[in-house]
Amino acid sequence: MLTLADLRKSYGATVAVDGLSLRVEPGEVLGLLGPNGAGKSTTVHLALGLLAPDAGTVTVDGLGPPTAPAVRGHLGLAPQALALYGDLTGEENLRFLGRVHGLAGRALAERVDWALDFAALTDRRRDRVSAYSGGMQRRLNLAAALLHDPRLVLLDEPTAGVDPQSRNAILDRILELKRAGLTVVYTTHYMEEAERLCDRVAIVDHGKVLALDTVPGLKRTHGAQAVLHATVGGEERRIPAPDPAAALQRLMAEARVDDFHVERPDLEQVFLKLTGRRLRDE
Amino acid sequence: MSAPAPTTSTMGPVLAMALKDLRLLVRNRAALFFALGWPVLMAVFFGLIFGGGGERARLEVGVVDEDHSKQSAALLSRLGASEGLTLTPLPRGEAEARVRRGKLVGAVVVPKGYGEAEARLFHGEPRTLELAVDPAHAAEAAMLEGMLTGAAMQSFQDLFSGGQASRRMVDQAFSELETMPDGPWRAATTRFLGEVRTFLDSGEAAGATKDGAAAARGEWKPLVIEKRALRDEGAGPSSAFDVTFPQGIIWGVIGCALGFALSLVQERTRGTLTRLRAAPLSAVQVLAGKALACFAAIVAVEALLFAVGRVGFGVRPASAWLAAAAAASVAFCFVGIMMLVASMGRTEQAVSGLGWAIMMPLTMVGGGMVPLFAMPAWMQTAGTISPVRWAILALEGAIWRGFSPAQLALPCAVLLAVGAAGLVVGTWRYRAAVD
Numbered sequence: 001m002l003t004l005a006d007l008r009k010s011y012g013a014t015v016a017v018d019g020l021s022l023r024v025e026p027g028e029v030l031g032l033l034g035p036n037g038a039g040k041s042t043t044v045h046l047a048l049g050l051l052a053p054d055a056g057t058v059t060v061d062g063l064g065p066p067t068a069p070a071v072r073g074h075l076g077l078a079p080q081a082l083a084l085y086g087d088l089t090g091e092e093n094l095r096f097l098g099r100v101h102g103l104a105g106r107a108l109a110e111r112v113d114w115a116l117d118f119a120a121l122t123d124r125r126r127d128r129v130s131a132y133s134g135g136m137q138r139r140l141n142l143a144a145a146l147l148h149d150p151r152l153v154l155l156d157e158p159t160a161g162v163d164p165q166s167r168n169a170i171l172d173r174i175l176e177l178k179r180a181g182l183t184v185v186y187t188t189h190y191m192e193e194a195e196r197l198c199d200r201v202a203i204v205d206h207g208k209v210l211a212l213d214t215v216p217g218l219k220r221t222h223g224a225q226a227v228l229h230a231t232v233g234g235e236e237r238r239i240p241a242p243d244p245a246a247a248l249q250r251l252m253a254e255a256r257v258d259d260f261h262v263e264r265p266d267l268e269q270v271f272l273k274l275t276g277r278r279l280r281d282e
Numbered sequence: 283m284s285a286p287a288p289t290t291s292t293m294g295p296v297l298a299m300a301l302k303d304l305r306l307l308v309r310n311r312a313a314l315f316f317a318l319g320w321p322v323l324m325a326v327f328f329g330l331i332f333g334g335g336g337e338r339a340r341l342e343v344g345v346v347d348e349d350h351s352k353q354s355a356a357l358l359s360r361l362g363a364s365e366g367l368t369l370t371p372l373p374r375g376e377a378e379a380r381v382r383r384g385k386l387v388g389a390v391v392v393p394k395g396y397g398e399a400e401a402r403l404f405h406g407e408p409r410t411l412e413l414a415v416d417p418a419h420a421a422e423a424a425m426l427e428g429m430l431t432g433a434a435m436q437s438f439q440d441l442f443s444g445g446q447a448s449r450r451m452v453d454q455a456f457s458e459l460e461t462m463p464d465g466p467w468r469a470a471t472t473r474f475l476g477e478v479r480t481f482l483d484s485g486e487a488a489g490a491t492k493d494g495a496a497a498a499r500g501e502w503k504p505l506v507i508e509k510r511a512l513r514d515e516g517a518g519p520s521s522a523f524d525v526t527f528p529q530g531i532i533w534g535v536i537g538c539a540l541g542f543a544l545s546l547v548q549e550r551t552r553g554t555l556t557r558l559r560a561a562p563l564s565a566v567q568v569l570a571g572k573a574l575a576c577f578a579a580i581v582a583v584e585a586l587l588f589a590v591g592r593v594g595f596g597v598r599p600a601s602a603w604l605a606a607a608a609a610a611s612v613a614f615c616f617v618g619i620m621m622l623v624a625s626m627g628r629t630e631q632a633v634s635g636l637g638w639a640i641m642m643p644l645t646m647v648g649g650g651m652v653p654l655f656a657m658p659a660w661m662q663t664a665g666t667i668s669p670v671r672w673a674i675l676a677l678e679g680a681i682w683r684g685f686s687p688a689q690l691a692l693p694c695a696v697l698l699a700v701g702a703a704g705l706v707v708g709t710w711r712y713r714a715a716v717d
Contacts, residue, residue: 048560073562081553085302087309092302099298100561144557 007056018207031198039207076150086130101148135166191267299571325530344377344389351397528677608676615697618704625711
């Protein structure tokens with residue numbers, strides 16, 4: 001669906017993207033997981049043709065480079081910033097963006113209604129966006145990216161700055177898109193989101209893809225494993241174990257276990273293993 | 283999800299962008315005030331300071347008595363007694379010159395022969411008065427004409443109020459009719475004078491009013507007022523508002539252009555430009571939409587200020603077509619300036635600060651604060667570098683300088699050239715900054 005080959009982009013002495021390559025398969029949700037400043041947004045802008053790479057190529061399968069307006073018509077973007085006009089109503093924002101994408105008449109009206117329904121904003125369609133809550137604005141930001149029914153949508157930190165309840169609502173909607181077979185590139189620095197949504201995850205840091213696999217594959221390959229925490233005779237024990245149940249069984253055979261819990265492996269550990277630092281340190 | 287295929291139109295997205303920006307402008311009260319309210323306030327305020335008038339307590343009217351008869355003196359005396367008029371006796375040339383300069387609402391000229399015509403009311407040439415008015419004060423001129431007619435017809439009413447004078451006039455008319463050749467007019471007038479003599483003898487004349495005059499209408503004209511509009515096209519403005527409204531328009535245009543420059547930067551800083559550039563639009567279409575909205579908004583500001591000036595303050599362009607050409611050229615010029623200013627900074631603060639820092643001195647030397655003709659010669663020369671100077675010259679040329687199309691072509695050409703340069707350089711710089 002989308003192929004990025006050896007992309008490089010620098011801003012003066014700062015290297016934002018450093019030889020990044022990856023391929024997004026049709027119908028998959030590919031996550032770009034990395035801390036702030038890792039080069040995720042620059043990669044998204046390069047993928048959309050909004051930035052010209054210093055080197056490398058971007059190809060939308062069967063269509064060509066995204067710099068051509070006709071190719072961009074098949075792509076959607078929910079920018080990290082809330083790219084909406086606060087003094088326009090939700091409906092006016094969508095109608096304007098629909099017209100920009102060449103929609104008109106009945107087709108425009110149908111897509112606007114669909115987008116408002118998708119964002120659960122039908123009742124607030126005539127309110128100005130500046131009067132919406134942060135979560136509402138994020139949902140509208142997402143719906144606006146889908147208005148023209150793109151084949152590939154790039155979501156750049158779509159849950160940034162929203163409360164947990166609104167985040168769940170947004171993630172549920174993205175899962176709907178996934179079930180509908182839409183191809184999604186999803187950037188985030190929240191490992192929980194990547195684990196919940198993504199078929200594959202690319203760990204990105206300093207403009208490079210450090211690892212790219214399914215979530216279980218990443219954990220397996222990069223040594224992340226479960227940790228059994230047990231209290232034995234008042235003493236806390238931490239036991240890394242690929243199979244925590246078997247480890248617990250062995251421990252109980254040796255001594256009385258007063259308490260225990262299992263720390264599941266996660267992408268944070270993978271990132272820590274790959275980079276030596278935590279995802280949200282920066 | 284299965285959306286219908288989008289249409290492929292070049293202008294559709296551009297128009298959508300323009301309409302969006304105009305809608306945003308209308309909803310931004312502060313921007314709207316500085317684009318519309320502030321320029322009107324400035325134009326009116328400075329117009330009043332410089333003697334533009336406003337609500338006049340009395341109408342200033344020049345009177346020229348070339349007849350020097352007791353009838354002309356009586357007429358002017360009656361006119362002077364009219365409420366709200368101040369009469370100034372003047373020679374004809376001076377009176378007309380003052381009307382041309384807008385110093386007088388009008389001039390009443392009582393030509394030689396007026397008294398004689400009033401004495402032979404029922405035959406010969408009718409009484410004639412001349413009324414020269416300033417077309418910039420149409421409402422006041424109409425009021426003056428009404429007062430003048432009333433004063434002149436008062437003598438007619440006096441005639442039918444009876445008395446020996448009336449009978450003498452009828453008798454004199456009869457005797458003069460006898461010297462004239464036979465004809466339908468003589469017969470009709472003889473019959474009419476007979477009726478008048480009967481009326482005067484009946485004793486009812488004392489109660490007669492203007493109805494008598496009305497009954498006497500027909501082909502016979504008791505009074506002719508020859509009205510002329512005086513406008514010395516090349517001599518100067520008819521009022522201070524002719525000067526302050528072009529200045530006000532320029533302030534509105536600058537406010538509008540800088541507002542759009544700011545909005546273009548906001549598109550970038552707030553992320554909406556990213557979304558627009560991700561759409562199937564070329565960068566030129568995005569910028570063209572902004573430019574179109576800016577042009578439309580500036581033209582709307584100009585039209586509104588022209589309308590306010592015309593309705594409220596008598597600012598009347600000598601030619602609507604030339605005014606439209608000047609307004610369009612000014613709008614194009616400032617769209618280019620808008621694009622250039624928008625490309626000069628990366629943040630709202632930078633663009634706003636830079637925009638005013640550039641436009642204020644250009645406005646000062648260009649006649650946006652002090653009228654061009656009031657500036658010292660060296661500053662007028664220096665002002666030629668300012669597009670504001672050419673904009674004001676174009677607007678003034680269409681309003682009161684009496685420019686011909688050929689004369690207006692120069693300032694319009696300069697404005698169009700500045701606009702084109704601004705568009706080219708600004709677009710290039712802006713695209714370089716966002717790519």
